[in-house]
Amino acid sequence: MGISHITLISIPVTDQDKALSFYESLGFSVTNDHIMTEEEMPPEPDLRWLQLGTTTGDTTVVLANWTVGGLEPGVMHMSVAADDVKALHKSLALKNFDPSPIFDAPFGSFFNVNDPDGNGVMVVEEKK
Template sequence: MTLDWKIELIAIPVTDVDRAKDFYTRIGFHADHDHVVSDDLRFVQLTPPGSACSIVLGTGITEMAPGSQKGVQIVVPDADEAREHLLAQGVSTGEVDEQQWGRFVYFSDPDGNEWALQELPDYAAGAQA
């Protein structure tokens, strides 16, 4: 038997579900689901363009404190283009951070959850699985 493990959903803790949904869709995430199950449970699933992994936010989703999710990383084809896209949407970022293992752009959502966008180095392109 071959194990095939896939990360498909990551919880993002937020204070205001509608504000967070607006933020993520504004930067290009696709709104997959927004379902109110009960007064205590609202499930909002969003997927970055081209990703097999989605995020979930809402009420009753996670016990993590809003803004406590740090270090979720998305691979992008071009860090400069991704940074310009974020800036055009009013999202604050630093400059592109050049490292041997890639080029990075960092940003936070309105609650302070921290994200990294990584452009893989050319030598890693053939190593992706």
């Protein structure tokens, strides 16, 4: 009994396509993209459900341009794991996403970067 894993995290955004470009640069890919019906999203049908996942994880994210639990764009923060922080850092910098410098910590190397709405993402290469 109890929770087995996190299935979904909602990330509030203002422009789903702009946010999608950022999250794809991190390595996420679209797992579900459709317009919701009245049965799925009463009383606000016609909203776009844009769900992203990673290649190895059970947790997905939804780029929500509607209010989720009172959250506004720019207030979320999450941490994600990467196999090669230096390569991902370089790739994001080349795309003008402005990542912080890379830091070394007891748990691994990491940097921080914000999505286009200011939601924070800490990218960690965990020590093995």
